[in-house]
Amino acid sequence: MSSTIHDEIRRVTAEYPDPRSAILPALRLAQDAHGGWLPEVALREVAEALDVTPAYCLSIASFYDMFHVEPVGRRSVEVCTNVSCALSGAQQVLEALERELGVSVGETTADGSMTLRAVECLGGCGWATVVSIDNKHHLHVKAADVPRIVRELDE
Amino acid sequence: MSGAPDVVFAGTDGGALTELAAYEAVGGLTALRRSRSMTPEELIAELDASSLRGRGGAFFPTGRKWSFVPKPEQNPRPHYLVVNADESEPGTFKDREIMLRVPFRFLEGCLIAARGIESTHVFVYIRGEYEREWEVLVSALEQMRAAELLGDVTIVLHRGAGAYICGEETALLESLEGKRGQPRTKPPFPAIAGLYASPTAVNNVESITTVTPIIEMGGAEYAKLGVEQSTGTRVFSLSGNVERPGNYELPHGFPLRDLIHEVGGGIAGGRTLKAVIPGGSSTPILTASEAEKVTLDFDSLSQAGSAIGSAAVIVLDDRCCMVQLAVRVSQFYEHESCGKCTPCRVGTRWLTHILKRIEAGNGTHADLDLLLDVGERINGTCLCPLGDSDAIAVASYVAKFRDEFLQHVEEAGCPFHGSSSLDGIVAPTDVHEAHHGPAEIRRPLEVVV
Numbered sequence: 001m002s003s004t005i006h007d008e009i010r011r012v013t014a015e016y017p018d019p020r021s022a023i024l025p026a027l028r029l030a031q032d033a034h035g036g037w038l039p040e041v042a043l044r045e046v047a048e049a050l051d052v053t054p055a056y057c058l059s060i061a062s063f064y065d066m067f068h069v070e071p072v073g074r075r076s077v078e079v080c081t082n083v084s085c086a087l088s089g090a091q092q093v094l095e096a097l098e099r100e101l102g103v104s105v106g107e108t109t110a111d112g113s114m115t116l117r118a119v120e121c122l123g124g125c126g127w128a129t130v131v132s133i134d135n136k137h138h139l140h141v142k143a144a145d146v147p148r149i150v151r152e153l154d155e
Numbered sequence: 156m157s158g159a160p161d162v163v164f165a166g167t168d169g170g171a172l173t174e175l176a177a178y179e180a181v182g183g184l185t186a187l188r189r190s191r192s193m194t195p196e197e198l199i200a201e202l203d204a205s206s207l208r209g210r211g212g213a214f215f216p217t218g219r220k221w222s223f224v225p226k227p228e229q230n231p232r233p234h235y236l237v238v239n240a241d242e243s244e245p246g247t248f249k250d251r252e253i254m255l256r257v258p259f260r261f262l263e264g265c266l267i268a269a270r271g272i273e274s275t276h277v278f279v280y281i282r283g284e285y286e287r288e289w290e291v292l293v294s295a296l297e298q299m300r301a302a303e304l305l306g307d308v309t310i311v312l313h314r315g316a317g318a319y320i321c322g323e324e325t326a327l328l329e330s331l332e333g334k335r336g337q338p339r340t341k342p343p344f345p346a347i348a349g350l351y352a353s354p355t356a357v358n359n360v361e362s363i364t365t366v367t368p369i370i371e372m373g374g375a376e377y378a379k380l381g382v383e384q385s386t387g388t389r390v391f392s393l394s395g396n397v398e399r400p401g402n403y404e405l406p407h408g409f410p411l412r413d414l415i416h417e418v419g420g421g422i423a424g425g426r427t428l429k430a431v432i433p434g435g436s437s438t439p440i441l442t443a444s445e446a447e448k449v450t451l452d453f454d455s456l457s458q459a460g461s462a463i464g465s466a467a468v469i470v471l472d473d474r475c476c477m478v479q480l481a482v483r484v485s486q487f488y489e490h491e492s493c494g495k496c497t498p499c500r501v502g503t504r505w506l507t508h509i510l511k512r513i514e515a516g517n518g519t520h521a522d523l524d525l526l527l528d529v530g531e532r533i534n535g536t537c538l539c540p541l542g543d544s545d546a547i548a549v550a551s552y553v554a555k556f557r558d559e560f561l562q563h564v565e566e567a568g569c570p571f572h573g574s575s576s577l578d579g580i581v582a583p584t585d586v587h588e589a590h591h592g593p594a595e596i597r598r599p600l601e602v603v604v
Contacts, residue, residue, distance in 0.1 A: 128400070
């Protein structure tokens with residue numbers, strides 16, 4: 001698997017005058033290949049492919065919200081709680097997800113399958129509330145929709 | 156949409172033009188073909204004639220920005236066009252709809268703009284969370300490549316990874332160079348030393364997409380739309396407590412009252428308008444009576460003490476507690492502060508801290524002045540305006556709704572008693588504190604002489 005990532009990263013670096021510019025796509029590839037987060041081995045793979053240090057990769061990964069340097073669930077459920085979504089019932093959606101998934105916001109389910117997060121504006125303010133599941137945006141979500149959404153997650 | 160001329164969304168008929176043939180059928184690529192017989196100087200002259208000003212929030216004249224990029228004979232390094240598609244200002248969701256519905260008009264604008272600054276390298280820095288938008292652009296770019304429309308220009312679609320600060324142009328360039336997205340000292344400005352220390356123009360998605368119709372119809376014709384100082388149309392993102400939220404393309408100068416009550420269908424549930432944030436969460440708030448009077452353009456909103464910003468209109472009805480609003484807005488900027496400049500890193504945290512204690516009923520009269528004092532120590536002291544945005548927004552809530560803040564202090568609690576529309580909202584910074592303990596707030600050291 002590791003050599004595949006290496007090749008994929010090298011292909012991405014070819015698009016840039018400086019290979020270091022490919023660090024965000026490279027970390028994304030590595031995170032996807034390691035179950036949604038970046039363990040040390042993933043950082044080492046990226047470091048090797050880009051000819052930077054693993055510490056440098058960590059300094060980048062820890063800066064951006066979409067990278068996780070601690071274990072997370074295989075799938076991610078994110079609720080925007082910024083102003084426009086909050087005005088449209090985001091807190092009720094978040095609480096319904098807490099009940100259905102049996103976790104508090106910020107936690108991962110006991111079986112390690114899902115992490116529930118509150119996140120900042122996802123750029124869907126006119127289609128509130130926005131819930132992002134594995135980076136796919138569900139729009140106009142109401143608390144009443146949550147049981148169905150969670151059922152679909154299990155399928 | 157309300158009889159207004161579609162420019163950015165022309166020919167879409169409410170749908171999306173994601174096939175090249177469909178785009179050509181409504182007159183697409185005319186501007187690109189015309190641009191190829193024009194010199195860079197002629198292109199910039201059209202932009203100047205159009206008076207197009209940046210749609211990302213700063214409203215800087217686009218033609219002038221391009222004219223700052225040196226000629227290749229003045230600076231032989233590669234020239235770059237970088238498109239800011241990192242839309243993240245709360246309330247703003249227009250660029251994603253532009254990329255989804257008119258991807259070819261956007262890419263056509265990229266090619267024309269590249270010619271304008273004599274560049275053959277375009278980077279589109281697209282927000283990491285925008286998955287479908289990225290897929291649509293990948294497909295559109297592939298179709299244009301297959302149709303051999305790109306000429307000698309390379310367009311790279313670069314995905315971000317979740318950081319509001321990367322919408323600031325120099326932070327974006329740092330991020331694109333593979334670094335943490337932290338703003339640079341200016342000068343040098345990007346036009347002189349931008350990406351890889353080379354001449355670079357950084358433009359917003361809507362600005363670039365608007366370049367296409369400007370070359371199509373001519374700058375002078377475009378300038379007839381809208382009002383003086385704010386020409387053309389704008390894609391307004393309407394959200395909050397309105398019946399019909401969404402993106403609406405309207406000419407600049409459109410009355411805010413009509414956007415809310417006619418286009419947007421009025422306040423949801425027949426409630427009463429309390430306030431409007433007119434240009435994204437960093438712009439000063441307007442009271443309901445101010446909102447009745449302003450038009451949506453640079454001059455009118457500036458005169459009202461606010462700004463057109465990213466044209467993101469957030470509507471608040473009478474259930475909204477202004478202290479809770481201030482807490483939530485401040486939490487956003489605290490979370491997104493990159494940490495490079497101390498006044499922003501520490502000041503945004505202080506603003507949230509003070510606001511939370513006012514909301515909890517533990518505030519004092521002095522806290523209202525303290526909020527303004529902290530804000531003044533942030534304003535203008537940092538490399539970028541992120542911290543200023545928090546300070547200015549909070550100061551506007553205190554100024555316009557001072558009685559409501561005072562009520563929190565005097566009644567030792569929130570006068571809404573749990574009925575505010577923002578009550579109990581959990582922000583990412585709250586979750587962080589719950590897991591890692593409250594953010595440490597240190598009093599400044601006293602200097603003993």
